[in-house]
Amino acid sequence: MKFSHFIKIALGILAGYLALFFIVNAFFQFVFPIKASDLMSLAMSGARGILPIFLVSFTLTFAVLIYLFNSWLERKWVRIKWPDIILFMGIAAAIGPTAEIIVNTLARTFLGEPFWLYQLFPVHGGDTSLVMSVIWPVYGFHIYCFHAALKARYDKTEDIDLALFIGMDAITLEVLANLFSLSFFYTFIFYYLAGDLRHLSTAVIFIPYVLGGYLAIKILHFLEKNHHRVFWGITGFIWNWFIIFSF
Numbered sequence: 001m002k003f004s005h006f007i008k009i010a011l012g013i014l015a016g017y018l019a020l021f022f023i024v025n026a027f028f029q030f031v032f033p034i035k036a037s038d039l040m041s042l043a044m045s046g047a048r049g050i051l052p053i054f055l056v057s058f059t060l061t062f063a064v065l066i067y068l069f070n071s072w073l074e075r076k077w078v079r080i081k082w083p084d085i086i087l088f089m090g091i092a093a094a095i096g097p098t099a100e101i102i103v104n105t106l107a108r109t110f111l112g113e114p115f116w117l118y119q120l121f122p123v124h125g126g127d128t129s130l131v132m133s134v135i136w137p138v139y140g141f142h143i144y145c146f147h148a149a150l151k152a153r154y155d156k157t158e159d160i161d162l163a164l165f166i167g168m169d170a171i172t173l174e175v176l177a178n179l180f181s182l183s184f185f186y187t188f189i190f191y192y193l194a195g196d197l198r199h200l201s202t203a204v205i206f207i208p209y210v211l212g213g214y215l216a217i218k219i220l221h222f223l224e225k226n227h228h229r230v231f232w233g234i235t236g237f238i239w240n241w242f243i244i245f246s247f
Contacts (some may be wrong), residue, residue, distance in 0.1 A: 001038035009150045009164055011157050016168045017203060020175050024198045032182055050185055051121060055134050058180065062138050070145035074152045078145045085144050087229040090236030091220055092140025097128040097243045115205055119188040120181070123244060131189065133244050137237070139173065143216075166213030167206045 028034075071072050104114040104127040117126035146169070150162070174190070178200040181189045194202035223232050 008162065013164065013206075014166045015199070020197060020201075023199055024179075025176060027179060028198055028223060051131070054120070054181070054185055055131060056147050057184070058131075058177070059134055059138055061180065062177070063141060066138070070142070070149045073146075074149035076152075078148050083229040083233075084224065085141060086233035087166075087223055088144035088220060088233075088234075089137040089140035090233030090240075091216060091223070092236075093133070093137045093240035094148055094236035095212065095216050095219075096136035096139065097132050097240060099208075100128045100132070101243070103208050103212075113193060115194070115202070115208075116190045116192045117183045118190045120190075128244060129189070130244060133240055135177065135189075136240065139170075142169075142173070143220075147220075148193060159214060159221070163210045163214035166217075167210035169211045170213070171201045171203070171206060174205075217233065 012169060043111075101124055104116065104125075106117045107113065113122075114127065118129040118132075121130040122128075123130060145167070146165075150165075175197060178189055181187055188199070192199050192202045192205070196202050196203045223229060226232065
């Protein structure tokens with residue numbers, strides 16, 4: 001990667017983080033002025049009753065927003081290719097909770113505390129959640145649309161560039177997901193112990209997301225050339241259910 005290109009990407013990431021910082025602080029100051037500690041206690045009660053409503057409303061809201069945003073980015077409607085969508089959603093479903101458990105376990109081992117704790121239907125000691133059986137596939141749909149939009153806008157994008165985009169993109173979506181949950185359901189989905197983004201997400205998780213994103217990109221590029229994309233996608237979903245529900 002050329003130094004000038006690296007500087008351009010770094011400045012873009014910094015600008016994105018600063019924008020998130022101001023949005024999050026404005027939200028808690030003007031829209032939702034409640035202490036995070038109070039929200040943690042609220043998050044522990046009444047989750048079962050809201051779960052079906054949460055999953056349906058979250059999926060519909062973010063699927064529509066993801067499709068519209070990436071279609072705007074591509075400057076035309078993103079073309080739906082079902083074998084590829086199933087592959088992307090399935091691989092995200094498989095890698096997501098697996099990586100969450102591994103990363104949080106390593107954080108506990110070497111840092112003495114986890115990076116985050118799930119507040120809404122936590123499993124595996126709060127490392128992941130029942131709701132991630134839906135949210136990770138939705139993120140896979142976003143990666144598919146984002147990948148299609150970038151391919152349409154640029155002739156070639158390096159895998160490391162995509163991984164860096166995913167790092168900042170994932171933090172942005174985490175913030176938006178938690179803002180959605182706080183606004184309509186009065187609870188965090190996940191609570192980051194670092195407070196730089198008011199516990200909605202954190203810059204601390206950027207490097208793990210980049211590393212995980214790079215691995216996911218390599219796997220997806222390899223499987224995209226495979227004629228059994230639906231099979232691998234469904235296998236990813238099955239692994240997701242096994243990991244999340246074997247608690």
